[in-house]
Amino acid sequence: MDEPATDRTTRPIRVAVVDDHPVFRLGMAGLLGSLAGIEVVALAEDAAQAVERVTEEVDVVLMDLHLGEDSGIETTRTLIRALPHLAVLVITMDEDDESVVAAVRAGARGYLLKSASPEEVERGIRAVANGEAIMGPQVAARAMASLTGSRTSVQVPFPELSxxxxxxxxxxxxxxxxxxxxxxxxxxxxxxxxxxxxxxxxxxxxxxxxxxxxxxxxxxxxx
The missing domain is CATH 1.10.10.10 (Winged helix-like DNA-binding domain superfamily/Winged helix DNA-binding domain)
Known part of the structure; x- marks a missing residue:
C-alpha cells in the first residue's frame, strides 16, 4: 500500500514564534497550539535563537520587529536567505510606514499588529503558509501607498548607494x-x-x- 503524501493537506502548518517578550511568546504558542492544523515547533527570543531554532521543518515564522538589541527586519532577511521556503508573518506594535515597507522589502509575506484578534492571527498564518500575502486592515492602505510612492520616484540620488x-x-x-x-x-x-x-x-x-x-x-x- 502506498504511503500517504506528507504535504500541507496531510500535516499541520509548523510555526516558530520569535518574540523577546516571554508572556507574549508563550501566550501566542498556547493560542496557536489550540488551533486545528497548526503546530508550534520552535520558540525564540532573539536573532541568535531564531537562526539556531528555525530550521527547514518550519513553514511559518511569527516575527516581532523588536528583539531586544536585535532587529526583526534583519532577522527576517537572514532567515529567508538561508531558508527561501519560509513564510514570515510580522506581528508587532509598529504601524508606521517605514516599518511596514522595511518588513516587506526584507521578505515578509504578512504584517499584523499585536492588537489583532486570534481569528486574524490564525487567518494570517494560514494565508502566508498558502503562499498569499496578507496585511492587517490598519496598515494595508498606508503600506500600498508607500510602496507605490517608492516605485514611482523619478530621480534617485547617489545611485552607488543601496x-x-x-x-x-x-x-x-x-x-x-x-x-x-x-x-x-x-x-x-x-x-x-x-x-x-x-x-x-x-x-x-x-x-x-x-x-x-x-x-x-x-x-x-x-x-
Missing part, C-alpha cells in the same frame, strides 16, 4: 542620530553604524557633517 544606505543618509541629512535612525528603520544600532560607515566611504566624505551637507545639496533630508 536603497537602505540611501534611507540612512536621508535620515542623517535630517539631523537624526544613530539611535533615532535605528528606531525609525527598525534596525539595530550596530547595523546603522555600519551603514553610515559605508555611506561615508562610498561618498568619499570624511565625516557625518560633510555627508549631511552633500545629501542636502542632492535634495535629501526634506520633510
Amino acid at each position: 536603497d537602505r544606505e540611501r534611507e540612512v543618509l536621508d535620515l542623517v541629512a535630517r539631523g537624526f542620530d544613530n539611535a533615532t535612525i535605528a528606531r525609525r528603520l527598525v534596525l539595530s544600532p550596530k547595523t546603522v553604524r555600519n551603514h553610515v560607515s559605508n555611506v561615508l566611504a562610498k561618498l568619499g566624505v570624511p565625516d557625518r557633517a560633510q555627508a549631511m551637507i552633500t545629501a542636502r545639496r542632492a535634495g535629501l533630508g526634506g520633510e
